[in-house]
Amino acid sequence: xxxxxxxxxxxxxxxxxxxxxxxxxxxxxxxxxxxxxxxxxxxxxxxxxxxxxxxxxxxxxxxxxxxxxxxxxxxxxxxxxxxxxxx
Numbered sequence: 001x002x003x004x005x006x007x008x009x010x011x012x013x014x015x016x017x018x019x020x021x022x023x024x025x026x027x028x029x030x031x032x033x034x035x036x037x038x039x040x041x042x043x044x045x046x047x048x049x050x051x052x053x054x055x056x057x058x059x060x061x062x063x064x065x066x067x068x069x070x071x072x073x074x075x076x077x078x079x080x081x082x083x084x085x086x087x
Contacts, residue, residue, distance in 0.1 A: 013059055014030050015063060015066070017045075024036060025037040025042045025045055027062055027066055037065070045061070
């Protein structure tokens with residue numbers, strides 16, 4: 001995983017998930033539901049979680065899917081590809 005989790009936020013295991021009987025997946029961040037996955041999206045998620053080598057990799061999968069993971073490059077990415085008038 002290298003330098004992806006530089007601040008070691010995923011060591012705290014902030015993400016969790018539960019699967020109900022109709023294969024709907026509920027993703028939670030510190031106990032609050034943040035995303036629901038169904039159908040092919042849910043199947044893809046379960047496949048990635050099952051292929052993960054450790055708990056930190058599982059946390060990373062959930063972080064990427066929810067979009068609830070700071071990479072440290074947000075400020076740089078905002079201006080890419082857009083014309084900004086700076087005065």
